[in-house]
Amino acid sequence: MGKGIRVLFAASLLLMLLDICKGSTIGVCYGRNADDLPTPDKVAQLVQLHNIKYLRIYDANIQVLKAFANTGVELMVGIANMDLLPISQFQSNADTWLKNNILPYYPTTKITYITVGAEVTEAPNNVSSMVVPAMHNVLTALKKAGLQRKIKVSTTHSLGVLSRSFPPSAGAFNSSHASFLKPLLEFLAENQSPFMVNIYPYYAYSDSHTNVSLDYALFESSTEVVDPNTGLLYTNMFDAQVDAIYFALMGVSFRTLKIMVTETGWPSKGSAKETAATPDNAQTYNTNLIRHVINDTGTPAKPGQELDVYVFSLFNENRKPGLESERNWGLFYPDQTSVYSLDFTGKGAVDTTTQANATSSSGKWCIASPTASEADLKNALDWACGPGNVDCSAIQPSQPCFEPDNLVSHASYAFNSYFQQNAATDIACSFGGAGVKTNKNPSYDNCLYMTTGNKTATSNGTTTTTAAHSTSSSTQTLSSLWVSCCLLLAFISFS
Numbered sequence: 001m002g003k004g005i006r007v008l009f010a011a012s013l014l015l016m017l018l019d020i021c022k023g024s025t026i027g028v029c030y031g032r033n034a035d036d037l038p039t040p041d042k043v044a045q046l047v048q049l050h051n052i053k054y055l056r057i058y059d060a061n062i063q064v065l066k067a068f069a070n071t072g073v074e075l076m077v078g079i080a081n082m083d084l085l086p087i088s089q090f091q092s093n094a095d096t097w098l099k100n101n102i103l104p105y106y107p108t109t110k111i112t113y114i115t116v117g118a119e120v121t122e123a124p125n126n127v128s129s130m131v132v133p134a135m136h137n138v139l140t141a142l143k144k145a146g147l148q149r150k151i152k153v154s155t156t157h158s159l160g161v162l163s164r165s166f167p168p169s170a171g172a173f174n175s176s177h178a179s180f181l182k183p184l185l186e187f188l189a190e191n192q193s194p195f196m197v198n199i200y201p202y203y204a205y206s207d208s209h210t211n212v213s214l215d216y217a218l219f220e221s222s223t224e225v226v227d228p229n230t231g232l233l234y235t236n237m238f239d240a241q242v243d244a245i246y247f248a249l250m251g252v253s254f255r256t257l258k259i260m261v262t263e264t265g266w267p268s269k270g271s272a273k274e275t276a277a278t279p280d281n282a283q284t285y286n287t288n289l290i291r292h293v294i295n296d297t298g299t300p301a302k303p304g305q306e307l308d309v310y311v312f313s314l315f316n317e318n319r320k321p322g323l324e325s326e327r328n329w330g331l332f333y334p335d336q337t338s339v340y341s342l343d344f345t346g347k348g349a350v351d352t353t354t355q356a357n358a359t360s361s362s363g364k365w366c367i368a369s370p371t372a373s374e375a376d377l378k379n380a381l382d383w384a385c386g387p388g389n390v391d392c393s394a395i396q397p398s399q400p401c402f403e404p405d406n407l408v409s410h411a412s413y414a415f416n417s418y419f420q421q422n423a424a425t426d427i428a429c430s431f432g433g434a435g436v437k438t439n440k441n442p443s444y445d446n447c448l449y450m451t452t453g454n455k456t457a458t459s460n461g462t463t464t465t466t467a468a469h470s471t472s473s474s475t476q477t478l479s480s481l482w483v484s485c486c487l488l489l490a491f492i493s494f495s
Helices: 002-020 040-049 062-067 081-089 091-101 128-144 175-191 201-207 237-251 279-294 374-385 407-421 461-494
Strands: 026-029 054-056 074-079 110-118 152-158 162-164 195-198 259-264 308-312 365-368 435-438
Touching: 026 279, 040 062, 040 374, 054 308, 074 081, 081 091, 081 110, 081 128, 091 128, 110 128, 128 152, 128 175, 152 175, 152 259, 162 237, 195 237, 201 237, 237 259, 279 308, 365 407, 374 407, 407 435
Parallel strands: 026 054, 026 308, 054 074, 074 110, 110 152, 152 195, 195 259, 259 308
Antiparallel strands: 365 435
């Protein structure tokens, strides 16, 4: 009996260690407030092609849920503010919502979070009182289905939920939201769900550019801002805003709640007055953000703390109202081409000199990676010859590049064609890790591989250093995990 308890304890500890070592993650928000977007199945291909593993959607659209079946992409599904009333009033409505929108697709479609309402304290109609009752009803429905440990329930907030955010240590919740926040925070703590917040340094800069420098907002600052109460040093606005939430939670005795950033980003285009909304700034912000998160840097108040972050947004959305920038937060145009080059792994070199922010790697080619799996190559080839708009007629029977008739050869031709057609950027040879660049011309016999221009791509020494640091950090994490596993095995064996 004692041995069994020790084994169970050791197994539980190992699972905890595995969760700790998961590290921070980067996801992307998939908004659909547009009339020119690709179909969900093509979006699913695009997401996989760029190795995006986490996606937030704002409803439970059936076509989207179907499209992401068997992709391994983890989805955060939303319940809109307009649907809060019926779900908050009756348990049967929550049961029906789950039965119709989640259960038919789970677990083939990997759903991990349900957000109940969005930024309700900013909503024009007062719906905040409905959120927690709706969350309880959704959780009860999940419990009936046995999914309460698989799918977490929360709601998202704007930074406007705070009355103060500077200095970060003075972060405090707006007292007018107290009756809403107290039961909400109790729910999150009891169910180990994250406090979800949307954070936008872009707005902090654009609303107060006389007090906030652009470099500070873009993670590019060479100077530090000192919190006078704690002495903590801040080099970027993102960390300062996250820590303001941490301190606000501490102020109401919820210091152990995990924070998740469910939206952040930077627009690539704006009106004449929105001078900071440029492709260069958008690329700089999101590139630095991804590296900051993936390296598990944490924040000054929580160094090394895991932080999951979702970049807004996957596409430009032409039906969004407001300023020009509102319609230009996308990483991709509706035709699925990149607005600017972005490496979602946080390890690659990104050249920020742009054509429309796309660097040329002319004189180089892109071919299939020898380490890519057959499934990855096939998916990437299908995408390149389909949504990627590559002319793949040369690899059809009787055509000059059909032989050798194998997946690697055909994929290499298609990958290179897409690469050259898209300004030979690093991201255009990614294919979710299935593509690799080469200086050796892969042309043979009558099969000629396309090239563009005569300039070579530049690389950034700082980027290389960052990548090396990330690799070193990952190695240390894995080593620590193996040591922990060995100790656990020894504990089991000798107990």
